[in-house]
Amino acid sequence: MPSTSGPLTPGLASFLKTLKTNPIDTSIDNLISLLKRRQIRHSRSCATATAYLLRSVISASRTNDANKLIERVQYVGRRLMAAQPREMVVGNIVRRVLGLIRDEAEDDREGDFNLSEAGSESQPQTPRGLDDPTDALSARHEGSDRGASRNPLPALTAAPISMFSLLSHPEPENSLPGTPVSASPSGRWLGFGHGPSKDIRAEVLDGIGEIIDELGQVDDQIAAYALDHIHSNEIILTHTSSTTVQKFLLKAAAKRKFTVIHAESYPNNHEATHATVSGANPHDDELLSTESFQKPLIALGITVILIPDSAVFALMSRVNKVILGTHSVLANGGLVAAAGTRVIARAAKVHQTPVVVVSGVYKLSPVYPFDFDSLIEYGDASKVISYEDGDLVDQIDVQNPLYDYVPAELIDLYITNLGGHAPSYLYRIVSDHYRKEDISV
Amino acid sequence: MAAAISTSSDVAKPFDIVATYNDLLRSDPDLTMPIAAIEALVLLLTHSPSSTISETLDLLEKSTAHLKQSIPNPIGLSAGTDLFQRYLITTLQRPGQLGPAGDFNAIRAHLLSNGRLFIRRAKESRDKIAAFGRGFVRDGSTVLTNGGSRVVASLLQQAAGEKGGPSAVRFRVIYVLSPAKGDVEGSSAEPEGMEMVRALREKGVPVATIPESAVAYSLGKADVVIVGAEGVVENGGIVSRMGTYQIGLLAKAMSKPFYVVAESHKFVRLYPLGQYDLPIEQRVIDFKTEEDVADEAKQQQQQQQQQTQSTPGVKSPDSHDVVDYTPPHLISALITDSGVLTPSAVSEELIKIWF
Numbered sequence: 068m069p070s071t072s073g074p075l076t077p078g079l080a081s082f083l084k085t086l087k088t089n090p091i092d093t094s095i096d097n098l099i100s101l102l103k104r105r106q107i108r109h110s111r112s113c114a115t116a117t118a119y120l121l122r123s124v125i126s127a128s129r130t131n132d133a134n135k136l137i138e139r140v141q142y143v144g145r146r147l148m149a150a151q152p153r154e155m156v157v158g159n160i161v162r163r164v165l166g167l168i169r170d171e172a173e174d175d176r177e178g179d180f181n182l183s184e185a186g187s188e189s190q191p192q193t194p195r196g197l198d199d200p201t202d203a204l205s206a207r208h209e210g211s212d213r214g215a216s217r218n219p220l221p222a223l224t225a226a227p228i229s230m231f232s233l234l235s236h237p238e239p240e241n242s243l244p245g246t247p248v249s250a251s252p253s254g255r256w257l258g259f260g261h262g263p264s265k266d267i268r269a270e271v272l273d274g275i276g277e278i279i280d281e282l283g284q285v286d287d288q289i290a291a292y293a294l295d296h297i298h299s300n301e302i303i304l305t306h307t308s309s310t311t312v313q314k315f316l317l318k319a320a321a322k323r324k325f326t327v328i329h330a331e332s333y334p335n336n337h338e339a340t341h342a343t344v345s346g347a348n349p350h351d352d353e354l355l356s357t358e359s360f361q362k363p364l365i366a367l368g369i370t371v372i373l374i375p376d377s378a379v380f381a382l383m384s385r386v387n388k389v390i391l392g393t394h395s396v397l398a399n400g401g402l403v404a405a406a407g408t409r410v411i412a413r414a415a416k417v418h419q420t421p422v423v424v425v426s427g428v429y430k431l432s433p434v435y436p437f438d439f440d441s442l443i444e445y446g447d448a449s450k451v452i453s454y455e456d457g458d459l460v461d462q463i464d465v466q467n468p469l470y471d472y473v474p475a476e477l478i479d480l481y482i483t484n485l486g487g488h489a490p491s492y493l494y495r496i497v498s499d500h501y502r503k504e505d506i507s508v
Numbered sequence: 509m510a511a512a513i514s515t516s517s518d519v520a521k522p523f524d525i526v527a528t529y530n531d532l533l534r535s536d537p538d539l540t541m542p543i544a545a546i547e548a549l550v551l552l553l554t555h556s557p558s559s560t561i562s563e564t565l566d567l568l569e570k571s572t573a574h575l576k577q578s579i580p581n582p583i584g585l586s587a588g589t590d591l592f593q594r595y596l597i598t599t600l601q602r603p604g605q606l607g608p609a610g611d612f613n614a615i616r617a618h619l620l621s622n623g624r625l626f627i628r629r630a631k632e633s634r635d636k637i638a639a640f641g642r643g644f645v646r647d648g649s650t651v652l653t654n655g656g657s658r659v660v661a662s663l664l665q666q667a668a669g670e671k672g673g674p675s676a677v678r679f680r681v682i683y684v685l686s687p688a689k690g691d692v693e694g695s696s697a698e699p700e701g702m703e704m705v706r707a708l709r710e711k712g713v714p715v716a717t718i719p720e721s722a723v724a725y726s727l728g729k730a731d732v733v734i735v736g737a738e739g740v741v742e743n744g745g746i747v748s749r750m751g752t753y754q755i756g757l758l759a760k761a762m763s764k765p766f767y768v769v770a771e772s773h774k775f776v777r778l779y780p781l782g783q784y785d786l787p788i789e790q791r792v793i794d795f796k797t798e799e800d801v802a803d804e805a806k807q808q809q810q811q812q813q814q815q816t817q818s819t820p821g822v823k824s825p826d827s828h829d830v831v832d833y834t835p836p837h838l839i840s841a842l843i844t845d846s847g848v849l850t851p852s853a854v855s856e857e858l859i860k861i862w863f
Binding site: 230231232233235398399400435437438491494495498503 | 546591592594595598619626629630633643644646772773775840841846847848849850851852853856857858860861
């Protein structure tokens with residue numbers, strides 16, 4: 068298909084192509100410069116690139132020691148995150164990979180433990196639960212990662228309870244005066260890193276493979292919930308050319324008839340939005356899944372109304388539901404999304420229209436937004452006023468923010484690939500996916 | 509001083525849990541109510557030679573009920589006693605070294621020998637919170653706070669860092685001072701929190717002190733509100749000193765973030781539906797006619813005469829001890845030792861220890 072620009076323009080496609088052939092350090096530098104120059108910019112593209120890069124990093128490091136792997140990933144992760152701190156998915160993927168390594172190392176340790184303590188085979192996690200206060204805090208997150216599939220009873224009794232960390236039985240070394248209770252996470256593993264009984268590296272590589280698979284499927288998984296939320300003859304308002312939203316709407320359009328009002332999101336995304344609405348396939352080589360980029364909504368008989376952003380408030384009274392895509396979701400339930408999202412969310416609040424945000428779990432960041440302003444990225448001012456307009460450019464200060472911070476109270480529901488969640492529940496998903504010790508990489 | 513109390517107290521005299529609790533609170537100004545309650549229970553176990561599980565649990569239950577009854581505001585305290593009881597029960601049910609198969613004496617010995625450790629951990633959790641919460645105090649921001657919360661103090665002091673040091677955050681504090689205690693001993697005519705104001709000023713943090721009536725006026729100049737709590741209830745709301753609720757309401761009205769700093773051992777299993785649903789009696793709204801006032805004045809005179817004869821230091825539920833309830837929708841986030849939580853996360857933590 069449109070691979071005309073493949074090797075020529077640097078981007079996700081060219082990065083993935085060269086990843087196999089280039090030495091690993093070149094690839095790291097390559098991705099850092101791509102991120103810095105914003106040649107990779109969509110959330111998913113960044114996430115995919117990061118996941119592939121980390122997979123190469125781990126397969127290139129010839130060690131099976133969890134500590135060394137963690138150190139290596141942390142080092143690479145820090146550099147990537149420093150390259151583009153506002154692209155929070157990079158950090159999310161790094162944290163998940165770190166979590167994977169820690170999980171595997173811990174499983175390994177548990178395996179050893181069970182061999183020596185035959186008496187506790189029914190609840191393998193139990194002995195660890197209360198003997199180490201720091202463990203009790205962190206293991207909670209690890210334990211719930213697969214909690215959905217686990218038998219609830221052991222999960223309940225084995226779940227280490229952080230409130231008990233106050234009273235719990237001290238580890239021998241912790242009861243010594245002067246020893247800090249919170250041992251550093253890497254220090255904790257020093258004793259267990261020796262003689263691993265299985266191939267941690269292979270397990271981690273498998274895990275990263277799963278993350279990459281997840282990134283590929285996430286939109287379809289989210290779309291599977293579409294029929295629960297979009298009903299016949301509803302009027303839906305959306306914004307930007309988000310693939311996730313489009314797939315969501317398309318899924319519902321296969322069964323139901325509804326109307327979509329599409330705000331054009333000038334000046335940063337209007338061309339792509341127009342293309343999405345009209346079905347002129349955008350030559351966007353960053354969207355990997357071009358093969359799955361399907362017919363536009365109008366081809367399925369859906370009425371799509373394209374409006375300028377300024378008309379959002381006027382039309383809101385007629386809208387039944389607002390469905391928004393996002394750039395990243397933060398731990399407090401707020402989100403960072405394309406500029407203009409907050410206006411829409413605010414208008415929806417005024418009209419009591421439900422606001423639904425569709426987002427993959429990979430966009431969910433454990434970062435707490437202490438400083439909202441630092442999350443907002445400013446883009447090319449020439450999109451607002453072109454530089455040919457010399458007189459104006461000289462005299463006025465033109466700003467083009469790319470993102471908006473939308474506080475949690477403006478959002479009614481998040482739909483992720485795991486289902487629908489209230490904004491106040493997101494902390495739970497955060498703690499399921501990231502480990503406490505990795506929150507600050 | 510736990511050891512000091514246990515040795516000095518007369519062995520022949522029956523163990524008085526209420527006195528122990530009050531002694532503990534008085535002896536260490538850094539001690540929170542739940543921790544003092546746990547300590548009192550630990551000391552109780554030291555003094556009672558019960559060796560079976562049910563005997564111990566029964567004893568604990570009775571003493572807890574007695575303690576709760578004798579303290580005017582047992583909300584904070586009950587967080588500690590509940591946590592202690594649940595810990596004991598859960599540990600006993602759990603297979604393993606300390607479980608039913610194991611020796612009951614082992615867990616008893618663990619609890620008895622580690623009283624100091626619990627207190628130390630409780631204090632350490634403040635440092636942990638301060639580490640989590642540092643990010644909330646930004647350079648150039650103004651923080652509004654109230655009361656004499658030790659956790660808030662440690663958070664702000666850590667943010668202030670060394671004077672002019674590399675890690676110092678340059679921030680300002682607006683400190684809401686409640687009027688001085690109307691204590692019997694007039695020595696502490698200074699409002700609660702002045703100590704923290706001095707400590708902050710010493711570190712080079714500009715502090716403005718305002719009366720409670722000036723909160724609405726001053727809030728426009730503040731970027732963030734940080735308060736402490738006596739107890740965090742099940743729905744994520746907080747029980748805190750009188751005046752916190754109105755600060756919360758005002759912060760919401762002015763859309764300023766309202767953060768609560770509290771250790772996770774302050775989570776208490778309580779679900780208040782409103783201000784007047786707290787399980788304590790507070791005579792805040794007290795309607796009186798002229799007649800009632802005259803009656804009361806007479807009674808007070810009599811009481812004062814009696815009091816001078818008996819021990820003078822007995823604490824009465826003074827007006828400064830009253831609390832109010834801040835509902836969860838006013839709270840932006842809870843900064844606890846297990847991380848920054850949304851109010852709805854509190855119930856999950858509680859459910860984990862109860863069910």
